[in-house]
Amino acid sequence: MAAANDTATLGPLDSFVGYHMRRASARMSVDFHAAMAETGIRQVVFGVLSVIAANPGINQGQIGKVLGIQRANMVSLIGELTDAGYVSRTTSPEDRRAFVFQLTDRGAAAFADGLARIRLHEDRLLRDLSVGERETLVALLKRIQASGAD
Known part of the structure; x- marks a missing residue:
């Protein structure tokens, strides 16, 4: 039964890293979508x-490898980016059966605009963390990601 003054606690859930990572990720995602909506x-x-x-x-x-995106999903993403005029594809000089990609001027402009928006978004949500704390957080998250690598 919750306390009469509505101060229920999370109990053991409050000690789970995964719980807090999921909540933080959800908060970051909502704000990211708002920042990039236009x-x-x-x-x-x-x-x-x-x-x-x-x-x-x-x-x-x-x-796909660096981002952890499966091959089938990469096909549609690349199609989306080429259709939007953000990337161009040319035949690979090393393997004539493969394509290589580069940003178009439009893609570079979209990337620069998005980068500025994301920096503002992260500054807004991480404003209570020092630069050193942000660097530590990123380093710790990278270690968690690497622990699942095969």
């Missing part, structure tokens, strides 16, 4: 743009 760019699409921006000439398989 652009029509989803998180996964921005991720692909970011990888291509950082690695011009990258192939579809490499993009």
Whole structure:
């Protein structure tokens, strides 16, 4: 039975990292969508743009691997980005059967706009963390991600 003054507690749930990560992720996701609403760019699409921006000439398989996106899903994402005019594809000089990707001018502009919006979004939600705490948080999250790698 909850306390009369509505101060129910989470009980043991409050000690689970996964619970707090899920709640924080949900909060970040809602704010991300609000920050990017005018652009029509989803998180996964921005991720692909970011990888291509950082690695011009990258192939579809490499993009999927670095982002953990399955091959079938990459096909539709690349189609979406080329249809939007954000990326161009050319035949790979190493493997004539494969395509490599780079941002178009439109894609570079969309990426730069999205990056600015995401920085504001993260600054807003992480304003109570110091730069060092943010760096520590990212480092810890990367360690958790790596612990599941096969």
